Amino acid sequence: MKHLIPKLQDTDQSRILQNGTFWNLCASLLNSLMTAFILFFVMWLNGVEDAGLFSIAAALAYQALTVGLFGVRNYQVADVKGYFDFSDYFYLRVFTALLMYAVVVYYAFCQGYSLEKASVIFSFSLFKSIDALEDLYHGEYQRQGRLDLASYIQTIRYGLSLTLLVTILFATHNLSLTCLITSAFSLGVFILQNTVLIRHFTKKCRKMRVLEIKNLFLATLPLCLSTWLNIYILNAAKYSIDKVLSSEVQAYFGILVLPVFTINLLATVIYRPYITGLAMDWKNGRPWNFLKGCLRQLAVITGLTILIIVFGWILGLHLLSLLYGMQLDLYMAPFLILLAGGGLNTFAVFMTVVLTIQEKQNMIFVGYVLSFLFCLFFSDQIVLRYGLIGASWVYFAASAILCIFYSGVFVGVFRKYIRK
Numbered sequence: 001m002k003h004l005i006p007k008l009q010d011t012d013q014s015r016i017l018q019n020g021t022f023w024n025l026c027a028s029l030l031n032s033l034m035t036a037f038i039l040f041f042v043m044w045l046n047g048v049e050d051a052g053l054f055s056i057a058a059a060l061a062y063q064a065l066t067v068g069l070f071g072v073r074n075y076q077v078a079d080v081k082g083y084f085d086f087s088d089y090f091y092l093r094v095f096t097a098l099l100m101y102a103v104v105v106y107y108a109f110c111q112g113y114s115l116e117k118a119s120v121i122f123s124f125s126l127f128k129s130i131d132a133l134e135d136l137y138h139g140e141y142q143r144q145g146r147l148d149l150a151s152y153i154q155t156i157r158y159g160l161s162l163t164l165l166v167t168i169l170f171a172t173h174n175l176s177l178t179c180l181i182t183s184a185f186s187l188g189v190f191i192l193q194n195t196v197l198i199r200h201f202t203k204k205c206r207k208m209r210v211l212e213i214k215n216l217f218l219a220t221l222p223l224c225l226s227t228w229l230n231i232y233i234l235n236a237a238k239y240s241i242d243k244v245l246s247s248e249v250q251a252y253f254g255i256l257v258l259p260v261f262t263i264n265l266l267a268t269v270i271y272r273p274y275i276t277g278l279a280m281d282w283k284n285g286r287p288w289n290f291l292k293g294c295l296r297q298l299a300v301i302t303g304l305t306i307l308i309i310v311f312g313w314i315l316g317l318h319l320l321s322l323l324y325g326m327q328l329d330l331y332m333a334p335f336l337i338l339l340a341g342g343g344l345n346t347f348a349v350f351m352t353v354v355l356t357i358q359e360k361q362n363m364i365f366v367g368y369v370l371s372f373l374f375c376l377f378f379s380d381q382i383v384l385r386y387g388l389i390g391a392s393w394v395y396f397a398a399s400a401i402l403c404i405f406y407s408g409v410f411v412g413v414f415r416k417y418i419r420k
Helices: 004-009 013-046 048-069 072-078 086-109 115-143 147-172 175-200 210-244 247-257 260-283 287-324 329-357 361-419
Strands: none
Touching: 013 048, 013 147, 013 247, 013 260, 013 287, 048 086, 048 115, 048 175, 048 210, 048 247, 072 086, 072 115, 072 210, 072 260, 072 329, 086 115, 086 210, 115 147, 115 175, 147 175, 210 247, 210 329, 210 361, 247 287, 247 329, 247 361, 260 287, 260 329, 287 329, 287 361, 329 361
16 A cells, blocks of 8 residues: 555645545546446346346445445535544444444345345445445545545545456356455455555544534434435335336336436536535635535536436437347436436535535435425335336436425525624
8 A cells, every 4th residue: 555655745735636536536437337337247147137136236225325324424524623533433433334234134134025136135235335434434534635545545446346346247147146255355455445544644543432422423313314315215216116017127217217326426526525615615704605616516517417418318328228238219208307307316415515514404304304205105106107207207306306495495594694
């Protein structure tokens, strides 16, 4: 890990910001393409049934991951005044990680799935769970202005793990075994990289401060619940398809929805390096700079969404058909609805970051509850009646509810702040 030393010694803030943006882009692209990449090889090597099985396994893995992450990353990065120590975040993450693994066991083995399906869900969830462990350390690097280092080593881990996963899958055609071996390898890479870096950012963990950890838990609980609800909302259509339709339909929907997350992840690449700056503007009484920064990021999200919808209409669906060897031209309408819904969801996710900075985590939770209730009561019926296009409208409507509610809260909080 000697190659990290020169990066640690770099103090040029302009270069650090540029490197942070670049490596965050690389890590986010690898993360966003990982599911698509694995799905492609599962489809090619194991067939459409296994592809549908992997699609629901990935959805449940990301759902469990939200419990491990606990919505702490944005809060930790925005904690620029250091109200909580790294040790507080560490002990909280130990608790949330244990809770996450309990959820993984429940998802895999307590829902009546076949042994094959349960093993795929369990093994891929283990693979993704390492993101929750790593996120703790990367949040601390970013809080101290070194997102570039966090993104750099994450890119390395993602790249090596994905390469190994595809290689083992090609050799064995066994998805469960592949994910288990890759999980062990990915964990080793995580430990090797972060034990070197963390020493330069914080001292050894102090004794557990129960009161501070309790306060941190209560402060981030609304964020965790909100993130869990958001992932549920993103995957509500998949869950409904799993209940009322077939694995083949699940595979089709899984392919159509893949480009949707590109909007979210590309936007995250752009706005994540500026979260600390937005937090400083708000905390230090510069509301108009804060508003200008928010509007700039929202304009970027809108522009990205329009570009991706246009590209999807002209070429996107045809490229997916060629890539996965499936006839998808009949699904242009649900595809475009999903892309538009992806833009709305990205808008909503950025607003959760803004509302976190404004310390309105409870209102974030209220918005997700409203959208969750819509999915809970209407998703199954809509998907059963209208099939794939119904699933697309479920996603679009749930995202629109979030956008409208969060925009209203933001305007209200900002106007109140200006009057004061």
